[in-house]
Amino acid sequence: MITVLIVDDHPVFRRGLRGLLAAMDIEVVGEAGGGQEAVALAAELQPDVVVMDLQMPGGNGVEATRTITRTSPRIGVLVLTMFRDDDSVFAAMRAGARGYLLKEAGAEEIGRAVRAVAAGEAIYGPEIARRVLAYFTGMPDPSRTAFPELTEREREVLQLVAQGRGNSEIAGILFLSGKTVRNHISNIFMKLQVADRAQAIVRAREAGLGGSPRPGPSTGAGDGAQQGGTH
Known part of the structure; x- marks a missing residue:
């Protein structure tokens, strides 16, 4: 073993x-x-x-x-x-x-x-x-070159959003409060000029962030409510 x-x-x-x-x-x-x-x-x-x-x-x-x-x-x-x-x-x-x-x-x-x-x-x-x-190859890394208007933390949050993560799961992964995650997502929406989470995911994946959604811990009803709204 x-x-x-x-x-x-x-x-x-x-x-x-x-x-x-x-x-x-x-x-x-x-x-x-x-x-x-x-x-x-x-x-x-x-x-x-x-x-x-x-x-x-x-x-x-x-x-x-x-x-x-x-x-x-x-x-x-x-x-x-x-x-x-x-x-x-x-x-x-x-x-x-x-x-x-x-x-x-x-x-x-x-x-x-x-x-x-x-x-x-x-x-x-x-x-x-x-x-x-x-x-090692000198290839551009989309997670670093995409969306230069975002801060490093906002880019991390967007990466997780693009993977299909809910707000509470993102908060757990990045050790942030739920309110801080919602604030970051609001700033991302504003900077990317998107109306909701779905549009943000499309923009992120087109830029090479996120990839296919990964399975994660099951989320509660509160998290589903967060995903259903604009934040």
């Missing part, structure tokens, strides 16, 4: 990920809430895979990844984070991470990535793979 150490400063997220992996017959042997604790537990437990967040109190994930891969090369590090910027991606790669997924990834994608990293493979989520390819 593959063994995993989960490193994330949010206990609720750790609990959910533990349950997800257990359902796939992947054993979670430990949890850490910060980088320094992760280094100590990785050395003690010697898991097959460390699932690592990046921004945490008590030592960041990049430094922890660098230390773990240097002192225990057999351990594979899979970054699972909300940060999709190039600096974070390439810093993690330089530190020795074998994989990089965004927290919006589905359960099957996470399970597949853990197994691949445990087998010594390198694996990246679709958006991250596209960024890496764009970096």
Whole structure:
């Protein structure tokens, strides 16, 4: 059985990920809430895979990844984070991470990535793979070049809207309040000069953002109401 150490400063997220992996017959042997604790537990437990967040109190994930891969090369590090910027991606790669997924990834994608990293493979989520390819080939990255009038955060929100995510799900992924998400979406509508969510999705997908909608956690009635309106 593959063994995993989960490193994330949010206990609720750790609990959910533990349950997800257990359902796939992947054993979670430990949890850490910060980088320094992760280094100590990785050395003690010697898991097959460390699932690592990046921004945490008590030592960041990049430094922890660098230390773990240097002192225990057999351990594979899979970054699972909300940060999709190039600096974070390439810093993690330089530190020795074998994989990089965004927290919006589905359960099957996470399970597949853990197994691949445990087998010594390198694996990246679709958006991250596209960024890496764009970096090395000099191809323009539509998520960075499309809609220059949007802020980086607005572009992240639009990316999730284009994937069919509801407001409450976006808030959870980006650790924002529901009100903040609604404000961002209102600003996006105004800047893109669209009347509603459907038009925003069309514009975003035409520009190469979002791709096909991904399955996510079921949303409640409140979230459906949000999607049904203009925000």
